[in-house]
Amino acid sequence: MMEIAKVRQDFPILFQTVNDEPLIYLDNAATTQKPKQVISAIENYYAHDNANVHRGVHTLSERATKQYEEARETVRAFINAASTKEVLFTRGTTTSLNWVAQGFGDQVVEAGDEIYITALEHHSNVVPWQQLAKRKQARLVYLPLTDEGSVDVAAAQTVISSKGKILAVTQASNVMGTINPIKELAALIHAVGGYIVVDGAQSTPHMTVNVQQLDADFFAFSGHKMSGPTGIGVLYGKEALLEQMTPVEFGGEMIDFVYDETATWAPLPYKFEAGTPNIAGAIGLKAAIDYLNEIGMTEIQEHEHQIMRYLLPKIQEIAG
Numbered sequence: 001m002m003e004i005a006k007v008r009q010d011f012p013i014l015f016q017t018v019n020d021e022p023l024i025y026l027d028n029a030a031t032t033q034k035p036k037q038v039i040s041a042i043e044n045y046y047a048h049d050n051a052n053v054h055r056g057v058h059t060l061s062e063r064a065t066k067q068y069e070e071a072r073e074t075v076r077a078f079i080n081a082a083s084t085k086e087v088l089f090t091r092g093t094t095t096s097l098n099w100v101a102q103g104f105g106d107q108v109v110e111a112g113d114e115i116y117i118t119a120l121e122h123h124s125n126v127v128p129w130q131q132l133a134k135r136k137q138a139r140l141v142y143l144p145l146t147d148e149g150s151v152d153v154a155a156a157q158t159v160i161s162s163k164g165k166i167l168a169v170t171q172a173s174n175v176m177g178t179i180n181p182i183k184e185l186a187a188l189i190h191a192v193g194g195y196i197v198v199d200g201a202q203s204t205p206h207m208t209v210n211v212q213q214l215d216a217d218f219f220a221f222s223g224h225k226m227s228g229p230t231g232i233g234v235l236y237g238k239e240a241l242l243e244q245m246t247p248v249e250f251g252g253e254m255i256d257f258v259y260d261e262t263a264t265w266a267p268l269p270y271k272f273e274a275g276t277p278n279i280a281g282a283i284g285l286k287a288a289i290d291y292l293n294e295i296g297m298t299e300i301q302e303h304e305h306q307i308m309r310y311l312l313p314k315i316q317e318i319a320g
């Protein structure tokens with residue numbers, strides 16, 4: 001059993017009253033509050049170790065680089081990616097999805113191809129695909145849903161054709177909370193030679209994610225929805241696909257050699273991380289993952305189910 005009173009003590013923002021009542025915060029799908037462990041990790045970094053990463057040979061730079069790369073390893077283990085080369089730090093889910101649509105979508109989608117999404121998607125998993133479809137004269141196709149509000153796999157099978165190149169779908173709906181059958185959908189799109197892009201913004205904070213078990217080609221999520229800081233997120237991609245994908249941003253950190261007219265890219269994962277990254281954000285995200293792991297993702301999921309079992313009948317008692 002999760003000790004709620006103890007967990008609550010970890011969140012300093014809850015030590016206040018709003019409208020003369022103790023603060024109860026329910027807007028976690030939009031963004032979560034941060035435990036003191038995350039806040040102090042960020043403070044410690046700025047107070048003791050702040051320096052740029054991968055550049056300096058001085059002590060602080062070595063410390064900052066070590067912590068930044070430890071954060072990448074923590075993310076890798078959390079989603080069970082095969083290698084840290086497959087873990088890219090981004091600004092959040094929105095950036096991650098845009099990178100895939102532009103850096104990968106532009107390479108594999110041609111005129112007349114089909115891109116599948118669903119009516120469950122957040123705008124950040126709709127608009128980048130609309131734009132890709134426009135750029136390539138491809139067709140954007142919405143997959144059918146079941147009455148419960150998840151993707152209907154049997155119906156999807158009849159819709160997905162040999163023209164299918166990308167299936168972009170959320171693992172957990174931010175509106176309904178329904179969980180989509182990612183593994184089955186991955187099998188359907190892989191069978192026609194296409195790729196699955198998973199929006200994990202609402203699943204990663206609430207359940208154990210295993211990108212290899214899901215067979216996700218790309219998987220995106222945000223730090224701030226899982227007790228981590230804003231401005232940091234992750235794009236996971238299978239190594240071979242990230243090798244194929246082109247960077248969307250260019251500049252320092254992501255280059256190998258720069259000639260007068262052209263340049264070559266650094267190896268994965270640095271090829272995508274142009275400019276000074278959000279070092280404190282990555283360190284804060286690591287602290288958030290350590291915090292969630294300490295409680296246990298299974299415990300967290302069970303606690304949420306318990307709340308759901310309590311809430312639904314109570315809501316149904318309210319007339320209208």
Ligand SMILES: Cc1ncc(COP(=O)(O)O)c(C=O)c1O
Binds near residue numbers: 094125
């Ligand atoms: C399912 C889903 N996808 C994507 C996003 C976008 O996340 P961000 O604003 O952190 O980029 C959200 C945010 O609400 C979401 O709920």
